[in-house]
Amino acid sequence: MLDLSEEVSALRYTVGQMADQLTRIGLGPKLMKTPEAAEFLGVSPEVLFEWRQKRMGPPYLHITSRTIRYDRDDLVAWAQSHKVTK
Numbered sequence: 001m002l003d004l005s006e007e008v009s010a011l012r013y014t015v016g017q018m019a020d021q022l023t024r025i026g027l028g029p030k031l032m033k034t035p036e037a038a039e040f041l042g043v044s045p046e047v048l049f050e051w052r053q054k055r056m057g058p059p060y061l062h063i064t065s066r067t068i069r070y071d072r073d074d075l076v077a078w079a080q081s082h083k084v085t086k
Contacts, residue, residue, distance in 0.1 A: 030072050031061070037070035041079065 029036065038045040041058070051057025052068070058078035061069040 031069040032072060032075070034068055034070070037075060040070075040072070040075055 032040060034045045034048050037058070037060075038048050041048075048057060048070075052060065058070060059074045061071065063069060
């Protein structure tokens, strides 16, 4: 039988694996850090930073001066709003 610390460690590992699977199929974290959001959109984190400075990119949450998060649904909606049709 596992002791409590081993059970917690095993559970953390399992949750991490599940989160990785969700990320791989496009259902990654609901709130993403800049590098995650950039990867989701297929751009670099520097591009997202530049867009924030110019106020032309996707909406984001400015939680603190050093904490920026992007909502996955906002990223999808923003990307869809830039769809070009003929």
